[in-house]
Amino acid sequence: MLNFTFYAPTLFDFGKDTAGDVGALVKRFGGSRVLVVTGGGSVKKNGAFQAATASLDGAGIPWQELAGVQPNPRSGKVYEGIGLVRGEGLDFILAIGGGSAIDTAKAIGMGAGYSGDFWDFFTGKAPIVRTLPVGTVLTIAAAGSEGSDSCVITQEKGNLKWGCPKTDVIRPKFSILDPSYTCTLPPYQTASGAVDMIAHILERYFSNTPDVALTDRLAEALVKTVLDAAPKALADPDDYAARADLMWTGMLAHNNSVGVGREQDWASHQMEHELSAFYDCAHGAGLAVVMPAWMEYVIGHDPMRFAQFASRVFGCEMDFAHPEDTGRAGIARLRETFRSWGMPVSFAQIGAKAEDIPAMVAHRREKPGAFPFGGFVKIGPDDMEAILRIAAEG
Amino acid sequence: MLNFTFYAPTLFDFGKDTAGDVGALVKRFGGSRVLVVTGGGSVKKNGAFQAATASLDGAGIPWQELAGVQPNPRSGKVYEGIGLVRGEGLDFILAIGGGSAIDTAKAIGMGAGYSGDFWDFFTGKAPIVRTLPVGTVLTIAAAGSEGSDSCVITQEKGNLKWGCPKTDVIRPKFSILDPSYTCTLPPYQTASGAVDMIAHILERYFSNTPDVALTDRLAEALVKTVLDAAPKALADPDDYAARADLMWTGMLAHNNSVGVGREQDWASHQMEHELSAFYDCAHGAGLAVVMPAWMEYVIGHDPMRFAQFASRVFGCEMDFAHPEDTGRAGIARLRETFRSWGMPVSFAQIGAKAEDIPAMVAHRREKPGAFPFGGFVKIGPDDMEAILRIAAEG
Numbered sequence: 146m147l148n149f150t151f152y153a154p155t156l157f158d159f160g161k162d163t164a165g166d167v168g169a170l171v172k173r174f175g176g177s178r179v180l181v182v183t184g185g186g187s188v189k190k191n192g193a194f195q196a197a198t199a200s201l202d203g204a205g206i207p208w209q210e211l212a213g214v215q216p217n218p219r220s221g222k223v224y225e226g227i228g229l230v231r232g233e234g235l236d237f238i239l240a241i242g243g244g245s246a247i248d249t250a251k252a253i254g255m256g257a258g259y260s261g262d263f264w265d266f267f268t269g270k271a272p273i274v275r276t277l278p279v280g281t282v283l284t285i286a287a288a289g290s291e292g293s294d295s296c297v298i299t300q301e302k303g304n305l306k307w308g309c310p311k312t313d314v315i316r317p318k319f320s321i322l323d324p325s326y327t328c329t330l331p332p333y334q335t336a337s338g339a340v341d342m343i344a345h346i347l348e349r350y351f352s353n354t355p356d357v358a359l360t361d362r363l364a365e366a367l368v369k370t371v372l373d374a375a376p377k378a379l380a381d382p383d384d385y386a387a388r389a390d391l392m393w394t395g396m397l398a399h400n401n402s403v404g405v406g407r408e409q410d411w412a413s414h415q416m417e418h419e420l421s422a423f424y425d426c427a428h429g430a431g432l433a434v435v436m437p438a439w440m441e442y443v444i445g446h447d448p449m450r451f452a453q454f455a456s457r458v459f460g461c462e463m464d465f466a467h468p469e470d471t472g473r474a475g476i477a478r479l480r481e482t483f484r485s486w487g488m489p490v491s492f493a494q495i496g497a498k499a500e501d502i503p504a505m506v507a508h509r510r511e512k513p514g515a516f517p518f519g520g521f522v523k524i525g526p527d528d529m530e531a532i533l534r535i536a537a538e539g
Numbered sequence: 540m541l542n543f544t545f546y547a548p549t550l551f552d553f554g555k556d557t558a559g560d561v562g563a564l565v566k567r568f569g570g571s572r573v574l575v576v577t578g579g580g581s582v583k584k585n586g587a588f589q590a591a592t593a594s595l596d597g598a599g600i601p602w603q604e605l606a607g608v609q610p611n612p613r614s615g616k617v618y619e620g621i622g623l624v625r626g627e628g629l630d631f632i633l634a635i636g637g638g639s640a641i642d643t644a645k646a647i648g649m650g651a652g653y654s655g656d657f658w659d660f661f662t663g664k665a666p667i668v669r670t671l672p673v674g675t676v677l678t679i680a681a682a683g684s685e686g687s688d689s690c691v692i693t694q695e696k697g698n699l700k701w702g703c704p705k706t707d708v709i710r711p712k713f714s715i716l717d718p719s720y721t722c723t724l725p726p727y728q729t730a731s732g733a734v735d736m737i738a739h740i741l742e743r744y745f746s747n748t749p750d751v752a753l754t755d756r757l758a759e760a761l762v763k764t765v766l767d768a769a770p771k772a773l774a775d776p777d778d779y780a781a782r783a784d785l786m787w788t789g790m791l792a793h794n795n796s797v798g799v800g801r802e803q804d805w806a807s808h809q810m811e812h813e814l815s816a817f818y819d820c821a822h823g824a825g826l827a828v829v830m831p832a833w834m835e836y837v838i839g840h841d842p843m844r845f846a847q848f849a850s851r852v853f854g855c856e857m858d859f860a861h862p863e864d865t866g867r868a869g870i871a872r873l874r875e876t877f878r879s880w881g882m883p884v885s886f887a888q889i890g891a892k893a894e895d896i897p898a899m900v901a902h903r904r905e906k907p908g909a910f911p912f913g914g915f916v917k918i919g920p921d922d923m924e925a926i927l928r929i930a931a932e933g
Contacts, residue, residue, distance in 0.1 A: 146553075146784070148554025149551075149553050150550065150551065151550075152548075152550040152551065153548075154546075154550075157546065159545065159799070159800065161542060172587055322572070356780035358768070359760075360785055364757070365760070366757050366760045370752055374753075389750070390753045393540075393799075402887075443880050457930065474649075
């Protein structure tokens, strides 16, 4: 186990009818004038917006809305939010929605008190040392941004989908997690969220660090929970128990509790960022296409780790003479699981084209330190192209 | 899953040579004059005291030591510490040691700013609303107090070993966890700590709350980690990987990450408190005696939960016709495991006497709301007597 720091000081208020606590929580964490960040309007259909803003009103806290954040959130809304915060003297940002609303809120929080372009924090030109406080009312179980130290924004100038450096400074002050709000999610989005969680766990699981028995087991516990709960939520969207398991797992999958003390990979996320930059696909859907392809490409690097995954998570019988075969069986089970949830597992299913692969690799090069990437296996341009070719076939 | 709040804002600084960070961390959390709380002197033999105080010196932070905290920490040292803090105008409390030093530090933190007797917080006469900041340098993996919301002190007047009400207010600001310091622990104390962790997990695992698949799996992952790591640490005290697994598991076992959203039990801890009040045995040793006895007594309440425990944790083959037999096999495996670690599993092995059982039950009655206790099965005086009689035999 490597040395590590773990500092996750977000207050989680989990369960039914918790959105009414928003007013008290904003006050507790020092907010007095709130920017409410929302997406395309689903939070008004499921009632989260009304419950949260009624709570702000009840607490006598004025608020203004920044609506219209899109999936794969864009820099434009960040600039707009920064302008609102400065113009109106707001001191707290409340995201109501999923990862896109939350990441937009985080980026506004970084940029509001900074004289330059908020994108400087993403290029590394400026270090993130402080932020306006952010709270969340989560309505989509997927991205884990409600408890995470990360934030991903697409800079429209150049169509660059980048994450800022991870830092505890941007973890939300509080997050309200009411699984009921996720019951109205369409099946595709439910499944997409489940894939995103599994990817967040596996990006940490596939590691070269020795002696990580504890985080291995915790990671396996989380993946198994998603494998149990996701099909239940797809079969019965109102299954509260399944929704609750998915919501809390989504947070744990990305607050780094299963990633401490070990090198992490993140190659699949890097490649998915190109897919969603090119085709604006759902993040989870892009991951369902890319991740099994990545696994097939790198299995030879550590067949026993893949065999452990297959055996412990999917209950594949261990082939002691051919551990790599056990590992391959696990990858096949994972891809089949994604398919059974209605997720795409090939380029065609997300409208991607094999002939764009060289352009995606070239686009990746625009990022500082673009290659190699990946902590488990170093991925160069040729590797990326090969993995995307596997993903194209599915 | 029940509604819950989870707020664990402790910064963990984990790994080799982290004690040198103490000075910076005390400053970060607002400390300028420190009370250093220590136990019987082992922290001076293993170097933790020297490393931490050198760091305070290096940061120009004055400190005073309160030494001599004993296992099952007593109220006397708490009163002494409160006097020192007030007399010297100290504003931060740093525990260097295990759960006893940390719980003493927490109790001093509660009492220092309170005009009445700190024991009022334990009897419920006063609510805990604020405390002096507490940091820790952990040298024993066991109690989990380094990340927990709880604190147990023995009031010498009446020999009452009680916990205060759980509250996030008393979670440490930071905890430095260097597994190296635990390599010098005697085998008995290593094993005792491992039992304590398992008990902290199982007090949460045995629950009547339905739909707790996620926390069940996380709890099982932690118990399996202890079962893997403890015999390695006993066989080779310098096995850093095993020590690291035990240290981080000990924190997770008691920061409530596996207890959220579910009723908890805690009956075994309540009964063990009487054992250690009467015989001053190591907490883990007392738990090794009591917990399997409690399990045998209550298995009929939910045989399937015990079968799940036996099957998932110990790999016992499920007897589908007789699930309770599978559950009993798991209890037998647990007791045998404790025995194999050199832990006591009967009264005689901790110097306890069956004839004292009525006196222990009578002593328990002095606690407000003494009976019934236990969230999984309600334990009355007759039940407590019956369980202790099973424990007496082992």
